[in-house]
Amino acid sequence: MRDTSWLAASRTRSAWLFLAPMLVILLLVAGWPLLRTIWLGFTDANTLRIDQAKWVGFENFLTRRDGHWYGALADPLWWRSVKNTLWFTVWTVAIETVLGFGIALVLNREFPGRALVRAAILIPWAIPTVVSARIWGWLLNDQYGFINHVLSGLGIIDHQIAWTADPRLLMTSVILVDVWKTTPFMALLILAALQMLPKECYEAALLDGIHPVKVFWRVTLPLVRPAVMVAVIFRAIDALRVFDVIYVLTGANEQSMTMSIYARQQLFEFNQAGYGSAVSTLLFFIIALTTIVLLIATRVRLGED
Amino acid sequence: MRTLALLCAAAVLFPGCKKSDDAGKPAAEGSAKPGVAAPPASVEIAISCGAVGPDFDTCKAGTELWEKATGNKVKVVTSPTSSSEKLAVAQQLLAAGASDIDVFSVDVVWPGILGSFFLDLKQYSKGAESQHFPSIVANNVLDGKLVAMPWYVDAGLLYYRKDLLDKYKEAVPTTWAQLTATAKKIQDAERKAGNKDMQGFVFQGKAYEGLTCNALEWVASYGGGTIVEPDGKISIDNPKAVAAIELAGSWPGTISPIGVLNFEEEEARSTFQTGNAVFMRNWPYAWATAQEPTSPVKDKVGVAALPKGDADDAHPAATLGGFGLSVSKFSKHPAEAADLVLYLTSAAEQKRRAVTAGYHPTIPSLYSDQDILKTNPFFASLTDVFKSAVPRPATVTAEKYNQVSSAFWNAVHAVLAKQKPAKDAITELAAGLERIKGPKW
Numbered sequence: 050m051r052d053t054s055w056l057a058a059s060r061t062r063s064a065w066l067f068l069a070p071m072l073v074i075l076l077l078v079a080g081w082p083l084l085r086t087i088w089l090g091f092t093d094a095n096t097l098r099i100d101q102a103k104w105v106g107f108e109n110f111l112t113r114r115d116g117h118w119y120g121a122l123a124d125p126l127w128w129r130s131v132k133n134t135l136w137f138t139v140w141t142v143a144i145e146t147v148l149g150f151g152i153a154l155v156l157n158r159e160f161p162g163r164a165l166v167r168a169a170i171l172i173p174w175a176i177p178t179v180v181s182a183r184i185w186g187w188l189l190n191d192q193y194g195f196i197n198h199v200l201s202g203l204g205i206i207d208h209q210i211a212w213t214a215d216p217r218l219l220m221t222s223v224i225l226v227d228v229w230k231t232t233p234f235m236a237l238l239i240l241a242a243l244q245m246l247p248k249e250c251y252e253a254a255l256l257d258g259i260h261p262v263k264v265f266w267r268v269t270l271p272l273v274r275p276a277v278m279v280a281v282i283f284r285a286i287d288a289l290r291v292f293d294v295i296y297v298l299t300g301a302n303e304q305s306m307t308m309s310i311y312a313r314q315q316l317f318e319f320n321q322a323g324y325g326s327a328v329s330t331l332l333f334f335i336i337a338l339t340t341i342v343l344l345i346a347t348r349v350r351l352g353e354d
Numbered sequence: 355m356r357t358l359a360l361l362c363a364a365a366v367l368f369p370g371c372k373k374s375d376d377a378g379k380p381a382a383e384g385s386a387k388p389g390v391a392a393p394p395a396s397v398e399i400a401i402s403c404g405a406v407g408p409d410f411d412t413c414k415a416g417t418e419l420w421e422k423a424t425g426n427k428v429k430v431v432t433s434p435t436s437s438s439e440k441l442a443v444a445q446q447l448l449a450a451g452a453s454d455i456d457v458f459s460v461d462v463v464w465p466g467i468l469g470s471f472f473l474d475l476k477q478y479s480k481g482a483e484s485q486h487f488p489s490i491v492a493n494n495v496l497d498g499k500l501v502a503m504p505w506y507v508d509a510g511l512l513y514y515r516k517d518l519l520d521k522y523k524e525a526v527p528t529t530w531a532q533l534t535a536t537a538k539k540i541q542d543a544e545r546k547a548g549n550k551d552m553q554g555f556v557f558q559g560k561a562y563e564g565l566t567c568n569a570l571e572w573v574a575s576y577g578g579g580t581i582v583e584p585d586g587k588i589s590i591d592n593p594k595a596v597a598a599i600e601l602a603g604s605w606p607g608t609i610s611p612i613g614v615l616n617f618e619e620e621e622a623r624s625t626f627q628t629g630n631a632v633f634m635r636n637w638p639y640a641w642a643t644a645q646e647p648t649s650p651v652k653d654k655v656g657v658a659a660l661p662k663g664d665a666d667d668a669h670p671a672a673t674l675g676g677f678g679l680s681v682s683k684f685s686k687h688p689a690e691a692a693d694l695v696l697y698l699t700s701a702a703e704q705k706r707r708a709v710t711a712g713y714h715p716t717i718p719s720l721y722s723d724q725d726i727l728k729t730n731p732f733f734a735s736l737t738d739v740f741k742s743a744v745p746r747p748a749t750v751t752a753e754k755y756n757q758v759s760s761a762f763w764n765a766v767h768a769v770l771a772k773q774k775p776a777k778d779a780i781t782e783l784a785a786g787l788e789r790i791k792g793p794k795w
Contacts, residue, residue: 095753097449097470119789126764191613192551192625209551211613214559216771299616300436302561303764304771317442319757320449320467 083333090327096320109327121328126303130311131335136220137295137307138288141227146281148228149235154265156236157243167240174233182297185226189213189298216304223295223305230294231287235280242276243269278347282340289336308332397687398427399694401457402444404677405435406619407639408711413459413698416707420697426690436618437461438562441756444468448682456685457695459677460502462493463563463748463755469496472680476500478692485701486716493749494678502678503699504716506707509672509743510571510660511736513626513634513644517654518544529668530572530601530661533633537609540632554609556622557635559770564618565763566746567673568635572598574671574744576663581762582747582787586795590762591784598663600776603769615771627651635660637675641730642712657732659739674743676716708733714740751795761786 090109094102111120121127156167173181188195189212200206212222246269254264292309299305301314312332316325403413410432417428433440444458448471460468476483479500483491486504494502512533514526522540527533537554544552558564574580578595582588589595606612614622619636626634627643629650634640644655662668679695681688697703704715708726714733720726727733748755765783768774774782 096445097467099449117789190621191611192621192630209611209613211611211615214613214616216615216773300561301438301760303768304773314760317446318438318760320445320753 086326086333087330088326089323090330092323092326094322094326096316096322096325099322102323105323109324110331121324121331126306127308127311127328129303130306130308133220133305134289134291134307134309137224137227137291138285140224141231141288142281142284144224144228145232145235145284146277148232149280150239150277152232152236153239153243154269156240170233170236172233173230174237176230178230178293179297181230182226182294185229186213186298189222189226213298219299219302219305223298226298227288227291227294231284235284238280238283239273239277242273245276246272275347278343282343282347285343286336286340289339290332308335396426397690398429399456399685399687399691400429400431400454401459401679401694402431402433402440402455403457403459403679404440405433407623407643409639412707412711412713415710416698416703417694419703420694423697424690424693426694428694431455433459435620436560436562437564438756438760441467441563448684451684453682453684453686456682456687456691458680458682459505460494460680461563462490462674462676462678463746463759465494465496465501465678466748466752466755468680469499469501471683472499472501473683473685473688473692474499474501475503475681475692475695478689479503479696482696482700485719486699487718490676490678490716493745502680503695505677505679505699506704506713507716507740507743508637508639508675508677508714509740510567510635510675511638511640511672511739512658512660513636513640514656514658515629515632515651515654516656518632519656526656526658527633527661528670529664530575530598531664533661534601534605534609537632541609544632551630553611553625553631555605555633555635556610556614556617556625556631558617558619558622559606559610559614559767560616560618560621561763561767562618563759563763565766566759567675569599569602569762569766570673570744570746571635571660571671572602574673575660575668577665577668578663580744580747582750582758582795584747584750586750586791588784588787588791590787591780594663594665596776596780599766599769599780602766603772603776606770606772615767629654638712638714638730641732642710657736659736669742670739671744672739672742674745676714754790754795757790758787761790 089099089102091104091106092102093105093108107120109120111118111122113119152170156163156170187193189197191197191209191211191214194212196212197206197209201209210218212218250268250272251264254268259267290309291307292313295305295307296310296313301310301318308328309332312325312328315321315328319325401413401417403409410430414430417430420426421428434443440459441461441464444460444464445468447455448468458468458472460472476499483500483503487507490504490507491500494500494504512526518540519526519536522543524536524540527536533555541552541554557568559568570580573590573595576594576598578592578598579589581590606614611625617625619640622631622634622636623640623643625631626636626640627649641655641657643649644651646652659670660672662670679698681691681695685691699716701715701717701720704713704717705720705723705726707713708715708720708723709729712730715721715726721733721737746755747758751758761783765774765779765786769776769779
């Protein structure tokens, strides 16, 4: 007895010993930059002279001077970026989940060439976003773009459509490009969940002669819901940080500015390291909050079952 | 080319893609030029010199001549096409103290932002700067330090299709209202004649520095000031500026494609050069490329001063642009880098650049050079455009210039995109500029 507890303690010790390098590295590469960013958010740091930063309290977030509000929370463009980001997140995640589910259900069936199709569907996900966004930028170009060429060739449109410039279409174009790129990721995660499902339920349903649609709603959906929710949370976090696809397609345009684009502009174009860090901190808390809300919401719904 | 530029921009940002250190290599063939501080072994200098139109090729040809003369190596690094992006990359590299790039090409509006990272070139120039336009040299002096040698000068120009104006018996417009009417007439007639993709006027309408240059021309040519005046006063909220922006706001969807809202220089040029636009606002580089043997509009293009506002006292305005060359203070080979800068900005090299690619020299005596005038016949007639070019308010706003410019281009972009009426956008802009200004610039 004494020997085994001694052994257990020794094992725990070696476990910590083996974990230590990873914990130290995590602290260095994740903890330190995060804390430093939060600290910089309370200073007037300039990107070009970061060592001369002075503490300014909450001035970067919100402050009142000469009867006017200043700071990120008083900047209409920041709130516009928040709105754009949320709009983008809700639509992309919703469309990608539905499409991804559909594709996963198809890929879950046995059919000839399935392995090939499964590999092929991953191609959009495998191309670096900057490259695929650039390609889409050319395809969607109003003057020489392939999409307009095809549409006008088919007689569907009679004038060139400016997909990435027209303010009414800009967000839609960006959302569609993101859906093209990220649906495979959703499909793959849901497919993995589908393949783990117990066959017995389906055999029982088949014996009882239940309609396949009812089987989907009553068996498949409840069983894969936890996995789908994890995928949705992953995607939502990713979408809230969106930068590359939008920046490459439309630049730092107010109509499609997201929180990350706003923060990047402050940090690297305007050299406002302090203000930019404050905004990055806000972005961090918004993402953390969304994740917590999503986790709680799904747990509550799971509890109702 | 554009993807390449973008990828390289990305590569510059990530440390995985550092230039190899060739300092240890044996000297290449070719002997050092007399008078040039000849190093014991050949060194490699990295230069970032631009990616719009012929920027890269022309710069590379110049550096190859220097390589031959000195035996050193030059690595020409591609940069983004948008000058806003170029600045962001330069700021990140310099703020991190990176020695990856020795020589930067520096926009006329950057010395106030980046100057502290550059070496004083006076210690190397032996007075060479006195050959250049004094106003441009003055622009490049920061706290008594010459932080950039003038390399070429830019000003906004109006390109027009001579053949189309002749066909419809129209004159070259001198006011923006005339341009609007002429562009509309020719565009509509050409489209009716089956030329479905014809556009009246293309310019730089994307939300970036280029739009600031375009819109400053509209506002200044209406007599509406220069956004922020040299004394620091924010002057943009005035009826003349509103009228100018209002007229421009009517273009997208009528004489300009809606896509102009996402056009940089090269998008405008590709539309014009494929023969699909009557008028184009662009920098002088677009002339040489339009005259290339393969250009569909070869010998059909004319160049004029940009139009002006309607008032009697209005006068045409061209935004002053152009680049200088600077040596990073983190450079490991400052003497060689400075020598490269002096070579590239010398009269001989500026002449070569003017003849082969139409870059405007910063050395006044070259404007009467017969070889240059032969390939660029409009140089002589447009000397006034360059002399009276309007500077962007970079000196007075100093480090905040980029924020001022961004607020301005965003306000104008919102009007062009029909998101806001000009009056509201300008009023909000003025308030936003006050916010950026704070107690003082």
